[in-house]
Amino acid sequence: MDRIDHLRREISLRESELADLKSQLALAESEHRLARQAKPWAWPLSGEEYQRYSRQMIVPNFGIEAQLQLKAAKILIIGAGGLGCPAATYLAAAGPSHIGLVDGDVVEKSNLHRQFAHATSRVGQTKVSSAITFLKDLNPNVVYKAYETHMSTSNAEEIVREWDIVLDCTDHPTSRYLISDICILLGKRLVSASAFQKSGQMMVLNDPPGQGPCYRCIFPKPPPPESVVGCGEGGILGPVVGTMGVLQALETLKVITREAPPEKNMMLLFSGMAEMPFRSIRMRGKRKDCFACGEKPSLTLEGLQTSMDYVQFCGVRRPVSLLQPEERVSVKDYAESIMDKGHVLLDVREKELFGLCHLAGAVNIPIGRFMNYRGDEVPDWVTDTIPGGEPIYVVCRVGNDSQVAAQKLMDMGLGKNGRFIGDIEGGLVAWKQVVDPDMPFT
Amino acid sequence: MGEAMTSAAIPVVVEFSGGLEMLFADKQRLTLNVPATDKDNKPATIAYLVDYLCEEEMGDARKDLFVLDGHLRPGILVLINDADWELEGEEAYELQSGDNVLFVSTLHGG
Numbered sequence: 001m002d003r004i005d006h007l008r009r010e011i012s013l014r015e016s017e018l019a020d021l022k023s024q025l026a027l028a029e030s031e032h033r034l035a036r037q038a039k040p041w042a043w044p045l046s047g048e049e050y051q052r053y054s055r056q057m058i059v060p061n062f063g064i065e066a067q068l069q070l071k072a073a074k075i076l077i078i079g080a081g082g083l084g085c086p087a088a089t090y091l092a093a094a095g096p097s098h099i100g101l102v103d104g105d106v107v108e109k110s111n112l113h114r115q116f117a118h119a120t121s122r123v124g125q126t127k128v129s130s131a132i133t134f135l136k137d138l139n140p141n142v143v144y145k146a147y148e149t150h151m152s153t154s155n156a157e158e159i160v161r162e163w164d165i166v167l168d169c170t171d172h173p174t175s176r177y178l179i180s181d182i183c184i185l186l187g188k189r190l191v192s193a194s195a196f197q198k199s200g201q202m203m204v205l206n207d208p209p210g211q212g213p214c215y216r217c218i219f220p221k222p223p224p225p226e227s228v229v230g231c232g233e234g235g236i237l238g239p240v241v242g243t244m245g246v247l248q249a250l251e252t253l254k255v256i257t258r259e260a261p262p263e264k265n266m267m268l269l270f271s272g273m274a275e276m277p278f279r280s281i282r283m284r285g286k287r288k289d290c291f292a293c294g295e296k297p298s299l300t301l302e303g304l305q306t307s308m309d310y311v312q313f314c315g316v317r318r319p320v321s322l323l324q325p326e327e328r329v330s331v332k333d334y335a336e337s338i339m340d341k342g343h344v345l346l347d348v349r350e351k352e353l354f355g356l357c358h359l360a361g362a363v364n365i366p367i368g369r370f371m372n373y374r375g376d377e378v379p380d381w382v383t384d385t386i387p388g389g390e391p392i393y394v395v396c397r398v399g400n401d402s403q404v405a406a407q408k409l410m411d412m413g414l415g416k417n418g419r420f421i422g423d424i425e426g427g428l429v430a431w432k433q434v435v436d437p438d439m440p441f442t
Numbered sequence: 443m444g445e446a447m448t449s450a451a452i453p454v455v456v457e458f459s460g461g462l463e464m465l466f467a468d469k470q471r472l473t474l475n476v477p478a479t480d481k482d483n484k485p486a487t488i489a490y491l492v493d494y495l496c497e498e499e500m501g502d503a504r505k506d507l508f509v510l511d512g513h514l515r516p517g518i519l520v521l522i523n524d525a526d527w528e529l530e531g532e533e534a535y536e537l538q539s540g541d542n543v544l545f546v547s548t549l550h551g552g
């Protein structure tokens with residue numbers, strides 16, 4: 001296996017290098033052709049650039065002026081995922097001087113349905129090098145700068161300082177606050193977007209620098225960690241996050257080429273499956289008492305680097321600890337001594353996840369049903385799904401919701417008459433790790 | 443105090459976005475007649491509407507995904523007629539007939 005992986009990596013590396021050489025050759029050839037026409041070149045862009053950008057330059061009020069502004073612009077894109085791929089693609093294609101890409105992740109197969117700058121052959125490569133391979137092939141005129149790392153308090157200044165405008169294409173509140181703070185401190189405009197399941201949001205912050213609101217002005221306190229669900233858990237449709245990334249690219253072009261700054265602050269809401277999917281709302285301005293950008297800000301560059309802890313600020317989800325040790329069984333014990341005896345296995349993941357893959361004989365009541373229920377009688381949807389008096393084992397993805405559901409079942413009184421109610425510790429993720437590695441999905 | 447006042451109601455449209463609809467039986471839009479005054483006979487405000495939604499409309503036990511420490515939880519924006527509620531006076535804004543109040547939960551994915 002190691003050898004196969006090694007060869008795959010080597011091949012994909014060679015392919016990236018080859019693609020790079022080919023695009024360099026194409027550029028050199030076309031420049032050579034143009035150079036042979038002996039007359040001195042009298043135009044602000046090269047012949048190749050005239051061809052490449054003509055369709056956008058002839059758009060009313062874009063013109064060569066906007067193209068030259070763009071040609072001078074240095075754009076930093078933080079996150080080379082579902083937002084970063086479309087944003088970087090359209091921006092690179094439009095012809096800025098430099099594009100920087102920041103991401104510490106490697107390409108996984110589960111990224112590919114939406115992160116189209118990567119490729120099946122580049123699974124395992126860093127996202128930044130994979131995306132740059134794709135972008136160089138699309139437009140070799142741009143200088144690409146790779147930052148194969150996550151943004152942190154220690155590298156934020158060094159990374160962001162040299163750029164004109166920043167795109168936040170990350171996926172967690174911790175990075176969103178950090179990026180907003182460093183943009184305030186260094187006076188950079190910030191185009192921020194996010195997406196989840198079928199919805200997206202976008203706004204431009206610190207625009208113009210020192211005048212527009214920052215992320216903290218809009219969201220002074222971070223959301224409770226329990227309310228933060230990522231795309232890996234909750235899912236995301238490719239065209240939804242793609243739409244938001246493309247809108248970020250458009251907004252960036254607008255900011256770089258416009259004549260006057262906006263008079264209003266706008267946030268765009270997108271509900272991909274709704275009848276009227278787009279909505280623009282008028283956002284507040286700067287918050288006078290903002291920690292980062294208010295009248296007496298507490299944030300300093302030195303403070304950011306030495307004493308800010310964004311993980312602590314945003315908090316971490318506490319593991320659930322509702323059940324007693326004797327009410328929990330390990331995946332190993334379940335497989336060895338419980339599975340083939342009379343019992344009920346209740347899977348409380350969402351019905352879509354249950355539909356993808358579940359353990360043999362499991363029945364499904366999504367955790368949301370339990371959360372919605374406020375009564376103290378046993379409801380029909382429980383007795384219909386869990387008849388009889390056999391012991392009940394609850395399972396979920398990682399072993400948190402299973403405890404909540406087991407506790408609810410006990411509160412309903414299902415455990416009287418000595419009926420066992422408990423859960424499987426570590427959930428289906430542990431099951432796949434310990435018992436059945438062939439399980440295709442948890 | 444004015445018993446007659448309590449029967450008056452204000453028609454408003456409440457909408458949810460960014461996943462909050464999950465707390466309201468997956469309804470993205472509610473057409474409500476909210477009592478015009480609260481129990482102290484004060485005009486109904488956004489703060490009152492938030493309480494009212496928790497008491498009357500929310501089917502979910504996860505109230506803390508909507509309200510924390512007596513206020514709207516961090517990470518939820520309120521838009522009154524498509525403008526940030528800060529522009530209108532935040533929780534103290536008095537509901538008007540026909541108002542559209544949109545609650546937006548911030549998204550983080552990307």
Ligand SMILES: [Zn+2]
Pocket residue numbers: 213214215216217218286287290291292293294
């Ligand atoms: Zn601010």
